[in-house]
Every structure is written in C-alpha cells, then in structure tokens.
Amino acid sequence: QVQLVESGGGLVKPGGSLRLSCAASGFSFSDYYMSWIRQAPGKGLEWISYISTSGTTIYYADSVRGRFTISRDNAKNSLYLQMNSLRAEDTAVYYCAGTGKALLYKWFDPWGQGTLVTVSS
C-alpha cells in the first residue's frame, strides 16, 4: 500500500542539527513532487519546503530558508530534510507528503505519520 515513513526526529539542543528521512513505498516516488510540513504542539499546519521530481526546483518557507535543506534520492525512494541552527520554535511534528505529479497540483497526498523534533536545552 501507499506509505511514507519518516524517521530521524528526536531531542536536540538549540543551535544543533538533525536530518530527517522519509521512506516511500507502494507508489512511484520519482513521479511525485514532495514537501515537508510541520505542526507545532497544539498548533496548525505550516508548509516548510518543496522539491520537484528531479530535485532541480526547490522552495522554502521564510521561517526555515538558509537553515534547512531539502533533498531526495529517487533511487532510494527517499526524501530528506537537513535541519541546521535549530531553534526552540522549530519544535514540531514534521510530516513528509506527496505534492502532486506536476508543479500545477500543489496539494498534499499521501502523508507520512510524522516524526517529532524537540529543540530544547
């Protein structure tokens, strides 16, 4: 079945780094644009990054630009998010999500189950 499984979350100190991974199965990962979306505890959803099928087109939210880097490895059916210079306000559940098969279709389906990142000293 279609599945996205995130990993790599955990507790990190302010200023630290973390790399999230998202493993895809059950669908043609290389055909899908992909995104990372996060949700702070008790808060709403925030899109943070997007990558095209080939990895050549990338967008970031202002809140993470310059600190986070999205990438993908289609041969490994995997999406990544390298997070540097982490701040307390980056504490959230991080979801990976498919974002359509064309740049035109920017809605999110499927979703992973999420991985919790906690930034605290």
Added chain:
Amino acid sequence: DIQMTQSPSSVSASVGDRVTITCRASQGISSWLAWYQQKPGKAPRLLIYAASNLLSGVPSRFSGSGSGSDFTLTISCLQPEDFATYYCQQANSFPLTFGGGTKVEIK
C-alpha cells in the same frame, strides 16, 4: 504571501447535523484550494482538491465549493467519525499556506 482565514475556529454539532466551514483567501486563488481532515495524533488526510473535487474514497457527505477568494466545506450529515479538525490550504502559489483550522466538536 496569501493568508488563509477559516471560520469558525470551532463548531459544536450533533450527529446528523449539516456543518459548513468557510475559508477566505487574502487574494484570488482561482480554484486552487484543498481541504484536509485531521484527527488527534494522526496525520492530516486530503479530502477535497481543486476546491470541489472529492478524493477517491472520501464519503460523498463531504463537498466543497467556491472560487476566487471564498470557499466552503460542507459536511451534509455529520457522522461520529467526522469529529476532527479541518484545514484549508491554498495551492495557488508559494509559500503554500493553510488556514488556522476548524475544530468540529460533539455537541
């Protein structure tokens, strides 16, 4: 950036009720709007895309309408499994943005 404003932020309703949630974009987004359902501790689930298209497998009691800057999600006959938080999302341009959410609670 396009701001998405949902109302109400919460609604209390009974099983069988009709529930309507509205979403307003700060500028026109044509029909580039999606709706999601999220239950506690779970990932969001896409319900409707392109303002009015029901994702395969989503019950037909869910419907979406609107274009431009004003959109509506309607649940025609609320079921126990529909108690959740609903989010709209504009898919017109980056940065992609969500509404603040509407929590549908049991009356």
